[in-house]
Amino acid sequence: MFTEERLDAIMQCLRDQGTVKVKDLSAKFKVSADCIRKDLKVLENQGKLRRAYGGAILSQDFPLSRDFVDRRSVNVSQKRMIAQKAYDCIREDETIFLDVSTSNILLAKLLAGSGRRLVVVSNMIDILQALSASPYITAIGTGGTMVRTVNGFFGAAAIDVIKQYSFDRAFLGSCGVDMVDGSITTLGVEDGLTKRAVLSSSRHKYIVMERDKFYFNDSFRFAHFDDIDAIITDTVPDEGTVNALRAANVEIL
Numbered sequence: 001m002f003t004e005e006r007l008d009a010i011m012q013c014l015r016d017q018g019t020v021k022v023k024d025l026s027a028k029f030k031v032s033a034d035c036i037r038k039d040l041k042v043l044e045n046q047g048k049l050r051r052a053y054g055g056a057i058l059s060q061d062f063p064l065s066r067d068f069v070d071r072r073s074v075n076v077s078q079k080r081m082i083a084q085k086a087y088d089c090i091r092e093d094e095t096i097f098l099d100v101s102t103s104n105i106l107l108a109k110l111l112a113g114s115g116r117r118l119v120v121v122s123n124m125i126d127i128l129q130a131l132s133a134s135p136y137i138t139a140i141g142t143g144g145t146m147v148r149t150v151n152g153f154f155g156a157a158a159i160d161v162i163k164q165y166s167f168d169r170a171f172l173g174s175c176g177v178d179m180v181d182g183s184i185t186t187l188g189v190e191d192g193l194t195k196r197a198v199l200s201s202s203r204h205k206y207i208v209m210e211r212d213k214f215y216f217n218d219s220f221r222f223a224h225f226d227d228i229d230a231i232i233t234d235t236v237p238d239e240g241t242v243n244a245l246r247a248a249n250v251e252i253l
Contacts, residue, residue, distance in 0.1 A: 099172040108120070
């Protein structure tokens with residue numbers, strides 16, 4: 001195996017597991033521990049991981065793909081799992097909020113085909129379009145400042161509408177979490193303030209995100225672990241992350 005191939009494989013192990021050990025990688029790739037340490041140093045210099053005692057973890061600063069249109073076709077099977085788990089949380093006649101999220105688009109499609117009677121408020125055009133297929137769902141758009149990159153609405157006008165509601169459940173997207181201080185992040189202030197308004201208006205609060213996002217964060221902290229009830233994800237993260245979330249009374253679904 002060439003060096004670049006091994007570096008790519010190490011990164012895949014990190015994305016799958018959240019953490020790697022030098023001795024395990026050495027055995028896996030049949031190279032010396034010193035060779036693996038050099039590989040980890042190269043990846044750390046690229047900002048992709050942070051070396052720790054005996055191994056490494058993904059760097060919180062390694063960016064996720066931010067282009068929303070691109071992300072619709074990424075991790076589709078994982079997002080379907082997340083959408084199904086979120087769907088299972090929802091009860092007949094509830095009022096819910098669906099935030100800008102590619103997983104929430106899939107959730108909206110499940111709801112539209114379910115025959116459930118619901119009131120669904122959303123700030124995302126794709127979600128409202130999906131919900132329009134159901135005669136049983138009252139779909140309400142927030143309006144606000146249109147952000148083309150996410151095909152949704154943020155800002156003061158959206159927040160004013162959100163504040164008028166009392167949601168039984170809210171399903172919020174995220175760009176990642178910071179396990180150091182227990183914060184939940186997103187890309188920008190307008191999105192973050194809109195999400196905060198949703199949290200303030202909701203009884204049950206869920207973050208919907210793929211497992212990879214446990215090892216990334218972004219620029220704006222819109223919530224902390226004690227502000228939410230659960231994180232809905234495709235597969236359980238590493239043991240250290242699970243223990244930290246349980247200590248913060250955050251359920252992992």
